[in-house]
Amino acid sequence: MTHPPTPHPIANIGEFDLIARLHRVLDSSPRCDVLHGIGDDTAVLGTGDPLWLATVDSQVDGVHFLSPIITPEQLGWRAMAVNLSDIAAMGGQALYALIALLLPPETDVAWLERVYRGVQQAATQYGVAIVGGNISRLPERVVLDVTVIGQVRRTQLLLRAGAQIGDLVLVTGELGAGAAGLLVAREHLDGAGALHTALSASERETLVLRYVRPTPRLPEAAIIAASGSATAMLDVSDGLSSDIGHICQQSGVGVQLDSTALPIAPLTRRAAHAGGRSPLELALAGGDDYELCFTVAAHAAPALIAAVQDATGTPVSIVGEIVPAAHGRSILLDNGQPVALDARGWQHFQG
Ligand SMILES: [Mg+2]
Structure with a gap:
């Protein structure tokens, strides 16, 4: 299908801007249901x-x-x-x-x-x-x-709104593996390359599976929701960096992540390095992990982590803390330096 030239193609605005514009066209009068x-x-x-x-x-x-x-x-x-x-x-x-x-x-x-x-x-x-x-x-x-x-x-019910200053930010499973799987798959399509050399066939298969066959965290979510201690939650589909931004925006808070606490598997790190990418980049901006990211009061975190791990075998990591909105959204690099999450200053960081 060919469209005539348009003065304002949707490619020129981001997904979230487009959603906001369409939202304004719709009837937004409140309904109790x-x-x-x-x-x-x-x-x-x-x-x-x-x-x-x-x-x-x-x-x-x-x-x-x-x-x-x-x-x-x-x-x-x-x-x-x-x-x-x-x-x-x-x-x-x-x-x-x-x-x-x-x-x-x-x-x-x-x-x-x-x-x-x-x-x-x-x-x-x-x-x-x-x-x-x-x-x-x-x-x-x-x-x-x-x-x-x-x-x-x-x-x-757990919304994106609800995170409180001082809450810890938790993530199920691991981050970056979906993006690493996509790297492997893309390279495979283009013919053998650095990832083919650096990883065994079964390692490549493990990563590609993470991309093509994600695991929805329904059993883990049931435990988190039933605990009553989580304050906000979403799934990490676009990458932790932008997804945690939704919690911050809708909860009216900021966040400080700790790069050394992100659950990045050794295999994902090796794939990132072989593919000339930073593991942090895959974990923060890669997307396709479909892990849960949620916030919980610090005193309640250890029991909730243990409950999820005991019932499902899925590890849960503390990756940061909710801070006042005025402090913004940042990540501490392993040299202790904070970098703004939205500035992508961490993108070339080889952590
Ligand atoms: Mg989602």
Whole structure:
């Protein structure tokens, strides 16, 4: 499809500016059954208890996945997992999904059935019923658009707003592995290179799996939400640096992260160095990790960390502290130097 030249193409403004502009077009008069509309990981709806959660996210070939390096089953899993991660980010439970498919007419039926096996694997593992969808023709590329509906008890709802000065910032699992997996996958598409030389086949496979088949942290989120001690939460989909910014903005606070405390696996560090990137860059700006980032009062943190680890085996790391908004958003490098998070001054730091 070719559009006439436009005076203001959407490519010229960022995703969040675009969302804000479209938001202004919409009717924003308050409704008692819309607790939270645009602006959190999911919408929060209803007047009773539990509340409803609703979210939608697309997987576009060439943008969110690379068809040569992802199996159809992994694609189906991933399309579900990125949405389930948003339900987890609210402290909720996923219940239902609808799937809209946009497909070139020449798409192989057996390939599509394999995609749906991946969808069903994720649905089965996390207790989701696939209850509808739509199929439309689209030339050239495959798009999977998944809507997930879930529920959360009112007392367990965790928004991006709610972080308090003095709270600690915690992250589940590890950061940067998804981005490292994408580096490996891209290099593989271009032919063998430095990562191929530096990492074994099974190491490369481990990292690529982190990218193509993320694990939504629903069991971990359930424990965090039930604890009653977390104050704000979201999932790390774009990279900790920008995602923690959403908590700061909506909670009216600042943050100081500690670069030495970020959970970056040795394999991710090796991949970063081999690929000529900084491990910090992958952890802070890489995205695609789908870990949970949440805030909790310092006195409650040790018990919550132990509860999540004991029940799920997933490690939880303290990566920073909430500070007054006037202190801004920064990260302490390992030389003790604070660097502004949004200035990307850490990007070339070889930590
Ligand atoms: Mg999210």
